[in-house]
Amino acid sequence: MTGTELFGTIGMVDVFLAMAITIVIASFVSLYRGIEGPGIFNRIIAVNVIGTKTIVLLVLIGFIYERPDFFDIALLYAILNFIMTIAATRY
Amino acid sequence: MSDTIINLTNVITVLLLLVGAFFMLAGTIGFLRFPDFYSRMHATGKCDTLGEGLMLVALIVYGGATFVSVKILFLILFILLANPTSTHAIAKAAYDVGLEPWRKLDEEVAWLNTGDTGNSDESRAGEDGGEVR
Structure with a gap:
């Protein structure tokens, strides 16, 4: 495991991994509302919520594997999520 | 002495990450449990923005003053601009369509x-x- 240690055998990478797993679980809970939720607007806002959770997940993955390429992908996902939401609500 | 500083940075990072994860889980539970579209958007529009901002601030604290932190700072600024705008756009579209x-x-x-x-x-x-x- 790379990265510094928090205390004992628990490193910071483990903390980032736990946060990433938490975000994935929250995304699946939001996906249930997106599939089941009545109306088109619940689905739009579920897509928006999952997209914003994906940004933090990408930044955490970039810190876990220590690859700075993921931050550019996270910025791209943020811009695409915003444009997609605006387009879906205007038309 | 340097060990103390590194541990303090890690502790601040973990605390901010935990608070951000709490807000994000609270927003998700509200998104699942609230009865209406508007109240669901009330839960997600604020809790997700705050939780995300706190988690990214924690990663800035962990990363230190590098080029990567500047990228994450731009990401936070963009999220703070874009997320309320998209929430307002969704609410305006739903109100115009006639969702009571x-x-x-x-x-x-x-x-x-x-x-x-x-x-x-x-x-x-x-x-x-x-x-x-």
């Missing part, structure tokens, strides 16, 4: 009359309005 806000009395009356919840009636009305538009 949820009221407790309406839901009870609809439940007593038809045996159905008022939420699905409102969503059906919203979908009809969408087709007309």
Whole structure:
């Protein structure tokens, strides 16, 4: 495991991994509302919520594997999520 | 001495990450449990923005003053601009289509009359309005 240690055998990478797993679980809970939720607007806002959770997940993955390429992908996902939401609500 | 500083940075990072994860989970539970579209958006629009901002600030604290931190700072600024804008756009579109806000009395009356919840009636009305538009 790379990265510094928090205390004992628990490193910071483990903390980032736990946060990433938490975000994935929250995304699946939001996906249930997106599939089941009545109306088109619940689905739009579920897509928006999952997209914003994906940004933090990408930044955490970039810190876990220590690859700075993921931050550019996270910025791209943020811009695409915003444009997609605006387009879906205007038309 | 340097060990103390590194541990303090890690502890601040973990605390900010935990608070951000708490807000994100609270927003998700509100998104799952609230009765109406507008109240669900009330839960997600604020809790997700705050939780995300806190988690990214924690990663800035962990990363230190590098080029990567500047990228994450731009990401936070963009999220703080874009997320309320998209939430407002969704709410405005739903209000223009004609989705009525949820009221407790309406839901009870609809439940007593038809045996159905008022939420699905409102969503059906919203979908009809969408087709007309």
